[in-house]
Amino acid sequence: xxxxxxxxxxxxxxxxxxxxxxxxxxxxxxxxxxxxxxxxxxxxxxxxxxxxxxxxxxxxxxxxxxxxxxxxxxxxxxxxxxxxxxxxxxxxxxxxxxxxxxxxxxxxxxxxxxxxxxxxxxxxxxxxxxxxxxxxxxxxx
Numbered sequence: 001x002x003x004x005x006x007x008x009x010x011x012x013x014x015x016x017x018x019x020x021x022x023x024x025x026x027x028x029x030x031x032x033x034x035x036x037x038x039x040x041x042x043x044x045x046x047x048x049x050x051x052x053x054x055x056x057x058x059x060x061x062x063x064x065x066x067x068x069x070x071x072x073x074x075x076x077x078x079x080x081x082x083x084x085x086x087x088x089x090x091x092x093x094x095x096x097x098x099x100x101x102x103x104x105x106x107x108x109x110x111x112x113x114x115x116x117x118x119x120x121x122x123x124x125x126x127x128x129x130x131x132x133x134x135x136x137x138x139x140x141x
Contacts (some may be wrong), residue, residue, distance in 0.1 A: 024070070025125050029054040030110075030118040041114030045088065046082050048074065050093050051119040066093055071101045073121040077107040078116060085117060124131060 016118035031040050031047035032054070040046035059065055074085050089102050102120075110118065 025123050026120060026125060027058050028054060028120045029058065030115065038115055040111045042116065044076065044078065044085060044116040045118040047115070048085050048088055048119075051117060055119055055121055059123065062125065064123060065096070066078065067096055067098045068123045068125065069093070069098065069100045069121045070124050072103070073120040074102065074104040074115060075107045075110075075120065076104055077109060080088060081108065081116075087091070091120075106123045 029051050031038060031050040033039050040050060055069075056066060059068065072089060074082075074089055076082055076085055086102050086104040090099070093099060107118075112118070
């Protein structure tokens, strides 16, 4: 398993969020456990599945869901697996009737040996447009 995973393609071991427009954020994640350690070496399908689980957890933590994903990029080392990985990612959205744009992009390599897949999802976050309430002013730990 190993220690903390370096950024696969600019992605840190933990999922990160960047706000890129008024109501769109980008969530980047990969196949890492709760401690930030890379898992499922050399298994692209397992890596994609864990990355999707991590994406859903990040969405849930923000009061969002898969239906809020408008675009997803599956970054893959092996271009021959691109179509299968994109189809697998799309299958996760079908039960909720969502169909975001999904692209599988070939990357030359990731920074960790055995890392084959990472995700980047653009998400529409309508909660960013709400009026602030008292909970927004509570001290954070």
